[in-house]
Each structure stands twice: as C-alpha cells, then as structure tokens.
Amino acid sequence: MAIPIERLDEYRWRIPPDAKPGMRVPAIIFADEKLMDQIRHDLSLEQAANSATLPGIVRAAYAMPDIHQGYGLPIGAVVATDPETGVVTPGGVGYDINCGVRLLRTELTRTEVLPRLKELVNGLFATIPTGVGTQGKVRLTRENARKPLEQGARWAVEQGLGEPEDLVTAEASGCIAGADPDAVSPRAYERGRAQLGTLGSGNHFLEVQVVEKIYDEQAANVLGLFPGQVTVLIHSGSRGFGHQVCTDYLASMERALKKYGIQLPDRQLACTPLRSEEASAYLGAMRAAANYAWTNRQCLTHWAREVFQQVFRKSPRDLGMWVVYDVAHNIAKLEEHEVDGKKRRLLVHRKGATRAFPPGHPELPERYRSIGQPVLVPGDMGRASFVLVGTDGAMRETFGSTCHGAGRVMSRAAAIRAARGRAIERELEDTHGVYVRASGRDSLKEEMPEAYKNVQDVVTVCHNAGISRMVVKLKPIGCIKG
DNA sequence: ATGTCC
Numbered sequence: 001m002a003i004p005i006e007r008l009d010e011y012r013w014r015i016p017p018d019a020k021p022g023m024r025v026p027a028i029i030f031a032d033e034k035l036m037d038q039i040r041h042d043l044s045l046e047q048a049a050n051s052a053t054l055p056g057i058v059r060a061a062y063a064m065p066d067i068h069q070g071y072g073l074p075i076g077a078v079v080a081t082d083p084e085t086g087v088v089t090p091g092g093v094g095y096d097i098n099c100g101v102r103l104l105r106t107e108l109t110r111t112e113v114l115p116r117l118k119e120l121v122n123g124l125f126a127t128i129p130t131g132v133g134t135q136g137k138v139r140l141t142r143e144n145a146r147k148p149l150e151q152g153a154r155w156a157v158e159q160g161l162g163e164p165e166d167l168v169t170a171e172a173s174g175c176i177a178g179a180d181p182d183a184v185s186p187r188a189y190e191r192g193r194a195q196l197g198t199l200g201s202g203n204h205f206l207e208v209q210v211v212e213k214i215y216d217e218q219a220a221n222v223l224g225l226f227p228g229q230v231t232v233l234i235h236s237g238s239r240g241f242g243h244q245v246c247t248d249y250l251a252s253m254e255r256a257l258k259k260y261g262i263q264l265p266d267r268q269l270a271c272t273p274l275r276s277e278e279a280s281a282y283l284g285a286m287r288a289a290a291n292y293a294w295t296n297r298q299c300l301t302h303w304a305r306e307v308f309q310q311v312f313r314k315s316p317r318d319l320g321m322w323v324v325y326d327v328a329h330n331i332a333k334l335e336e337h338e339v340d341g342k343k344r345r346l347l348v349h350r351k352g353a354t355r356a357f358p359p360g361h362p363e364l365p366e367r368y369r370s371i372g373q374p375v376l377v378p379g380d381m382g383r384a385s386f387v388l389v390g391t392d393g394a395m396r397e398t399f400g401s402t403c404h405g406a407g408r409v410m411s412r413a414a415a416i417r418a419a420r421g422r423a424i425e426r427e428l429e430d431t432h433g434v435y436v437r438a439s440g441r442d443s444l445k446e447e448m449p450e451a452y453k454n455v456q457d458v459v460t461v462c463h464n465a466g467i468s469r470m471v472v473k474l475k476p477i478g479c480i481k482g
Numbered sequence: 483a484t485g486t487c488c
Contacts, residue, residue, distance in 0.1 A: 071483095094483070095483045095484070096483040096484080097483095099483070132484070132485075132486075133484085133485045190485095191484090191485070200483075200484085201483085201484080201486095202483055202484080202486095203483080204483085237483070238483095239483090239484085240483095240484065240485070242483085242484095243483065243484050244484090246483090246484095247484090330483090412486095
C-alpha cells in the first residue's frame with residue numbers, strides 16, 4: 001500500500017495525519033524530486049508515517065533528505081515528544097547510540113601530505129583497531145567503567161588521551177549528564193569491555209581529506225579551515241556496548257507495552273511513557289552509551305594525532321591538529337524549543353539526524369556563537385563530505401536538526417551483489433584518488449560510493465530549505481575502514 | 483550498527 005504524500009514546495013513533502021490509522025500529527029519530509037524518487041524505493045515513508053503515531057509526539061514527525069529504512073523509525077528521523085504525555089523509543093535513537101562524527105583540522109596541506117599518504121594511511125590502519133569485534137588498548141571493568149560512562153571524553157583526556165582543549169569544541173563537551181552506569185546490563189559491560197578506542201565496521205571510518213571548496217569564507221575562517229588544507233574525519237559510535245543497551249531496552253519496553261496500554265503499528269517502535277521506570281532506566285543507560293561513544297572518538301583522536309606526529313615529524317603546535325567539532329547523530333536529548341509561541345522542554349530523538357543549533361545559541365562554544373553550530377556530514381568513500389552550520393530555520397522547523405550523511409540507496413546485500421567481481425579498492429584509487437585500507441572482506445563492496453545517494457544533493461536540499469548552511473566541502477584522499 | 487543467531 002503506497003503512502004499518500006503531498007508536495008508542499010520545492011523541498012518539502014507532507015504525509016497527512018489521515019494517511020494511516022493512529023497518526024497523531026503529519027510527517028514532513030525534506031527532499032527534492034530526485035531524492036524523493038530514491039526515497040520511495042524502501043519502507044522509509046511508511047516508517048515516517050508510523051513514527052507520527054508515537055504518543056505525545058509534538059507538531060510533526062520529520063525526515064531528512066538522507067532518510068532510509070531503519071529499525072522502527074527510518075534513519076534520518078527527528079521526533080520530539082512531550083515529557084508529560086510522551087514516550088521515549090530506543091528505535092528513535094538507533095542501535096548505535098551516539099554514533100557520530102568528529103572533524104580534526106591540521107596545518108598540513110595536500111602538497112605536503114600526498115607524497116607520504118600511503119605511509120600515513122598504513123600507519124593509521126596499523127594503530128587504530130578496525131573491524132567487527134576488535135579489541136582496543138583500553139580495558140573497562142564493571143568497577144572502573146563508572147568514570148568514562150559518567151564523564152565521557154573528559155575521562156580519556158585525564159588518562160592522557162588528548163588535550164583539555166579537545167573538549168571545548170565537542171557537542172555537550174563530549175559528555176551528556178544523567179548517565180546511569182547501574183542501568184547498564186552485565187552483558188553490555190562484557191561486550192564493551194575491550195572495545196573502547198576501536199573504530200568498528202560497517203559505515204564507520206577514519207578518513208584523510210582535503211578542503212576542496214569553501215562556500216562561506218567567514219564561517220570557514222572561524223572553524224580554522226582553508227583551501228587545500230588536510231583534515232581528518234572520524235565516524236564511529238558506542239560499538240557493542242551501545243548495541244547491547246539498545247537490545248536490552250527494546251525488549252524491556254516491548255514487554256511493558258501492554259502495561260501502559262500503548263498501541264503501535266509496528267513492534268519495532270516499542271516505547272514507554274517518559275515518566276515510566278523503563279524510560280528512566282533506558283535514558284540513564286543511553287546516556288552512559290553516549291558517553292562511551294564520546295570517549296571512544298576521543299581515544300581515536302589521540303592515536304590519529306600520534307600517527308600524524310610520527311609521519312610528519314612535527315610538534316603538536318606546528319601540526320595544529322585540533323578538534324573542529326564532534327556531533328552525535330543517534331541520540332535523544334531534553335532540549336528547550338518554541339512550539340506555537342511557547343517555550344517547552346521536549347525530548348528530541350535524532351536518529352541519523354544532526355543537531356543544527358543557530359548562531360547565538362547558549363549551548364555553542366563561545367568561539368562558534370557567531371556562525372552557528374558546526375554540522376558534520378560524511379558522504380561516501382569516494383566523493384565528498386561537508387561541513388554545514390546550524391540556522392534559525394532549523395530551530396523553527398525541525399527542532400534544530402538537519403541531515404547526517406548521504407543515506408544508502410542500496411542495501412548491503414544489494415551492494416555486494418552489484419560489486420561482484422569488481423576491485424573496489426582499485427576503483428577508489430584510480431577513479432577517486434583515495435587510498436583505502438579495510439579489514440573486512442566485503443566492507444568495501446557494501447560501502448562503495450554507488451551504494452549511497454550523492455551527499456551533495458542531500459546537503460543542497462538542507463541548505464536551500466534553510467535548515468542548515470553549507471560552509472566547506474571536503475574531498476577524501478585516504479581512508480581506513482572496518 | 484552488531485561477538486551480522488543465545
């Protein structure tokens with residue numbers, strides 16, 4: 001059954017609340033014609049409509065142009081719920097809690113790096129553990145885990161893995177308050193014990209890039225970015241730890257649905273009222289997993305820096321390898337938003353969506369107040385990634401949110417099928433000029449550029465719709481993957 | 483995303 005959808009303008013579409021039984025509000029999708037044609041191929045519009053049935057949902061369910069099919073909610077969804085009448089759903093955060101992106105800048109230029117690119121990428125690949133189930137150099141036990149889970153990236157910095165300055169330019173300073181280590185299951189501890197400081201697999205990567213194009217010189221300047229400059233983009237999350245937290249609480253909430261009299265079109269939307277004990281426990285555990293992910297990206301930052309220092313024989317000062325910003329794109333947060341002229345505290349679920357707070361917002365680091373919050377949008381391995389900034393438009397329309405990536409057009413299985421007999425590693429080097437090292441046998445096939453939408457199309461829609469602004473385009477030259 | 487099935 002096709003979902004009825006009406007076009008509002010060049011970049012906005014609407015699924016009316018009478019499209020499906022149980023919808024409480026409309027669903028709004030940001031896309032142009034070309035992206036909408038790609039979106040129609042999977043269940044994501046159905047899932048966007050389903051998300052509008054969640055109890056206590058405020059104003060509308062939103063979907064970004066990189067939307068694709070996920071568990072329960074589509075990936076690329078933004079759903080805000082009311083703390084009194086609303087629910088929290090783990091499917092609205094995703095399995096990889098605080099999957100996110102961190103951008104590092106350097107003082108190096110393309111000309112300096114290209115002659116030593118292979119040495120650099122090989123060094124990164126040798127130093128940073130990649131792949132499924134890999135172990136890192138940091139060990140957590142139930143006894144010593146409390147600190148990183150409560151303090152996030154700060155804990156890593158205190159262990160000597162990074163600089164205090166790194167925390168200034170991370171979303172929430174790399175730590176969300178309200179983590180409850182006691183709400184995390186023994187199994188999650190077991191899975192997360194040896195995985196701090198590991199990249200993971202799937203679409204996770206560490207990429208060496210060059211600043212290829214600047215759209216907003218003033219904002220780029222504030223971010224410390226210039227043409228021809230080498231940057232590093234890290235995409236990773238909370239590994240098996242967050243995955244287990246999600247698994248545990250989906251089960252707990254599914255069991256509790258009857259108790260709270262919640263009716264859903266899809267069991268994958270399992271949720272409980274925000275005021276319930278299940279919801280409090282989930283949020284405590286989710287925040288612990290979010291802090292695990294920020295600690296993880298901090299560890300990866302430190303080791304990437306060490307490799308750069310060794311390869312280029314530069315002092316930390318001359319290398320200038322600072323954190324530009326770090327965003328969470330799978331998380332639920334309590335935030336203040338204006339709804340119908342009234343300020344309200346809401347739980348904003350962002351699943352495959354990035355916070356995009358406008359200039360002047362009090363949660364931004366002072367040095368970025370004038371330009372708005374940096375938004376990091378990774379694309380595919382071959383083409384490009386983007387830095388955007390948040391806008392007043394996002395605050396008005398999408399609870400301060402924008403896109404998070406390119407979005408898949410092929411399932412993993414379809415991508416492997418389409419890449420059969422092809423040497424993706426060679427193609428990346430020959431046609432895109434990207435030197436890549438990967439540990440998984442099929443990971444390059446799953447992640448090949450044509451398995452994704454063109455991220456340029458995605459960010460252009462967000463820019464033109466006014467929910468973020470394009471600042472810089474980054475071109476990959478080297479990559480390590482799981 | 484993920485000890486890609488406890």
